[in-house]
Amino acid sequence: MRHSVALCCLLLLPTVALGARVSGTVVDARSEPFTAAALELARTSSGTVVARAKSDEDGQFGFDVPPGHYRLRVHAPELCAPHEQSLTVAKGQAVETLPLQLHRCVRVTGRALGSEGAPLAGGRVTLHWLQARVPDQTATTDAEGRFDFPRIPQGRVRVHLMDTTGGELLSTVRMTAPRTLEVRGGARVLPILIRGFGGEPLEGVEVLLVPEPRDGANLRRHTDARGIAGVPVQPPGRYRLMATWYRKDDGFHRQTWRDVELKPGAPESSRLELRFEKDAYSTTLSGRVRAADGTFLSDAEVTAIRRTRSVPLDDDFLSEDTWPYETATIRTDAEGRFTLRDLREGEYTLTATHARGYGEALAVAGTSHFEFTLDPGCPSSATGRVVDEHGAPVRRFQMLHLDVEDPEGRFHSKGQCQLFFKAKGFITREVDVPRSSTQAPVSLPDVVLTRGRTLAGRVVRADGRAALGYTLSAEWPGNVADSVSQPIDASGRFSLGPLPRDTEVMLTLRSHHHVLRQRVPPSHEGELTLHVPAFDARLEVRALSATGAPLAEVEVTAEGAAGAFSVRASNSHEVDLELPSGLYQVRVTGKADPKSASTAVPARFFPWKVQVPGQGTTTLELRAVQGPGALRVLLPAWSHCDEILVVPGEHSWPDQLGATEDFRDTGAHVATDDDRETVNVGAELMSIRMSSIMRDFSHLVPGTYTVFAKSLKGDTYGRGMLFREVIQVDGPGRQLVQVRFEGPQARELPW
Template sequence: MLREQGTLRVRALLPDGSLKRAPELELKALDPVSKQGAWIDASDKDARVYRGVEAGRYRVTFVHPVGEFSKWTTNSEVTMEAGRTRDLDIGFKGLPERAPLRGRLVGGDGRPLSDIGIHAFSGDATQDAFASEAWGRTDADGRFALEHLLEGPLRVEVNAGNAKVELDASAKDASLRFDFRPTVEGRVVGPDGKPLRRFSVDWRTFESPEGRYEVALEGTWPRTLPFKAEGFATTHITVTPSAERTLLPDIVMDEGRTVRGRIVREDGKTATPLIPVALIALWDMEAFLAGSTITTTADADGRFVLEHVPRESMILHASNDLSGTVSRPLGVEEDAVSLRLVPDTTAVGTVADETGRPLEGVRLRSWCKGSFGGSDESDAEGRFSLRSPAGCECVVKVTQTERRADWPLPPRRSFWPLRFKGRPGESVPVHLRLRTGPASVHVSFPEAGEWRRVVLVQGDVPVPSTAEAMNRLVLDAVDPEAESAERRPERRMDDDDSIIYSGMRDNHFSSLPLGRYTVFVVEDRMGLAVRRYPLNLTSPGVHAFEVKRPFDEGAVYLSP
């Protein structure tokens, strides 16, 4: 039963004392509540208004960008009383800003380290009254300057947190030595042995008359580095550094091959025109956001051409709503293919609440290996159908995307994912029922990150031994629900269903039965880093905790 509720009016003030319009505010309960984020968020002339707030202690957080490469955070606790309205002013008026932090970063050999990410922090943004953060990258001489930090002791992190330095409040200069920051270097040449003047390595563009590059291996290794140049096939080189500086043999770019093909229906007749065709590297099939894909579109006769295709094992994939799907390996030497579409499996089912009452307007998606699948929305009778490649292990999940048209937001509903697999043309029954349970889990990060993902699985589950197995576990796991109702859709970007759960700062898992669970935090930015948090839910209510960034000390690193 809900306790009596009150109203909180929050005004966000800028450093000069003026009012901040559309501020980035967050309200978080510090005492147990019926449901985190169940209050109604609105705005009046000069304040953010939270209505329906249960009695208890809360933390209000205001984050404000200062310049292009820094931000300030302030936290204020407020106690709400039943039936009362509280007013809170929160901001940065009169806070002293320290002089820019300047410094130089060198390696163990004393040579400057260029293009390395540097972060500096003052205070703890999750709980301190005031905190600040600034970031940048070193220049060619290893120098950096971080501006708009608040006064106080600083924590400086180098290379995605792989090295940390504590500085006192009076520090104005930071000369840092990073003893082991492996780099790879070498030349990129064409088939004739002449250097290429413009190319990219690991998504960084280089322009060099001699075709030279130097790349810092931030994160985990071994690393697979993509080498790209216009008019050539992408070359992937896996690197395991054995010293601080690793000299690679010349990377000889190849024009690759031209692959020609035709798509036909199962009966051999020409398929519907304009079918999209994708060519995906075998090792990239399980990535959250595949980065090695080559795409094209078949013409009216079903024919297609893919140019500059690497001479490596890849997967050809094509799909059409009417005729089905085909996924087949492309051999290293193949340059002509015929693709025959196979009728899809269709997951046909219903969505209902715990009493069996149909639920309308529930968005669903089927996920299969390689991020293939379909999407649908339940009708007035709770019915849906989802296309998926025949013969594939797939999972149905509810995707609670928030969009502007959805305001006021519908009640948060939670479902277990369901797996299915079917033969060509088969309809597989899949019925989802509302998940019920007295417990909830709320997982929060120090900050959001686009490459980060949080999932929950039932039971005490160890970290898988490979990246492929970890990605399979993520596919089958429970995803976080949509963000709490305190953020109106007009204050956030529209989400794409395929990446809605990636990178949220606050992650909610509601209506959980008591028992054992495991939360996995996965970051697929510079190699796969995983953190595991076992949970034993023995009592009802919200179980909230904050997790570290995956690349901080203590993570498990997985290779393909």
């Protein structure tokens, strides 16, 4: 591990336009003055010295010179070398202050230790300055591991430690006293050199070394000023070496990769190298951006995001770390034109953002000129009134997350395209604000809120006593409010609202182990009694792996007319459920087969129907199913997908997003994805992240499957996107499904 050590400071090289007098202050990075520093001005053309001065006790200096171009030199005992910089003195009598912030020369000593804590004799300690143009300095350790840098400039440095063979070691650095270091070596370093288009070493590139076994840890580092990222020497095997090159100034984001094999007996000092090949980035994407009224827009931000990864998609090296995709960003010129360069061939998502609107489209790099028309943006402001059904003002309400109180119910919003209004006793309402390419303020019609009804009553057990430990919630079609829910009080009573008067409401009663549901029609009036049925039956489920071995962790859910009942067992393959008698659909989910080599593959079960009679125990033994099929679902991005369902058989499009839950409710076998995690080991930390842009489904039973992926983010509030693709899984080959929320395989549906 390498740490940067703060030894001090920063150097400024200003160019100023002065009059006939030059003055200033000479200080170090801590603003401490240099006393009696010698300064002189020499003409750039001839080298003739025309003025000399010395700094006072406050570091200040000054001298008079004629206009011209000069070299300013500063000499001081505290400097490792004289400081020089260019200076231009213009005509005029203005007096300017010229701050000089210089690096003092200091002595740094320390001791180098091996991984066991013993002195590292004959090693080399190299200091690399991070914020100053200072050549690297190297010292050799003595028999006791000590090193000495007698005169070096202040500044932030990175410390590199090499052993007697010249191999670099991962090292930790700490300061034991002012300007005294302790450098402790660790594992040997495998250096990875990253080069740019012209072969130049690249600094700040993220490097990822991915082992072929999916359960291995990815090694993540960033390259230093030498273009090198050091990782611990790895055991022999196949690896994928990936690099991500990012420039903040223009949004340039590129990736490259190659597969490497580390062989037994290879020299530990061997170096891996990866280069961004210019030929791979030879295409451009150009066009113009205009507003909805046809006006060409200058200074619009245009971003191209490559829609597919540049690495193979179907092998075991792939991980979520291959995202984000390659991107490039530029701003349009005065005529709305743009040209994005150094792109790979392929399809890109092109976005344009401007104060007058936003646009998104698909484009292919290297094709003809692309004309981009932005959708109108949100108005600069919107005003209006909130009233009830009779036109009376609602004086207190919440708009978005703002509390508003106005005697006439008036509101004023800024820069919003959608508004949400909530008031006590009323049903929450969402309002679309008309868009405008000119961002002109708009005045909205009255926003009418409808008073809701309140459902009140009691939850009782079969013996008439109050049912405790439940939470009651209500849902209805088109609900845009936060979930309406409340716990049942000690007497079993509830009062739930506001709820719509003209819509059927679904009430859900939840406890730790079961869920009960009841529909309430819009015509219902008066008290409502919810009955918890008698738990007069017992269901015992034994879950076995595909090889017949008991599973260590299972969850069993039995769903029937009385509701859904579930129990999780963490240390047993047997689960007992107490539930009302009746016909049930039993679903089992389990951890991986403990005897299987693929420990990341969960145990998958087909659903099973069983009649559970009262006053007895019904025993059900279920064995997991598996086959040679494999499926990989690739997502657009981390945040773009809320759920993936892989359902056996061919299934048609539902009418709304929530209907996909019917696959579970009706007992369809919804496959569980592999339980894999991405483990990244960085220079200073280890992070574990669930794979979120890729889902693998291994050991599937061959056959037809329907893949659904849904996102709650649609073009309008209350609607989301659903992706659907029917595939055939057969044999050991891995099927690939690329989720895209556009085109014929995607539809926008209501929630």
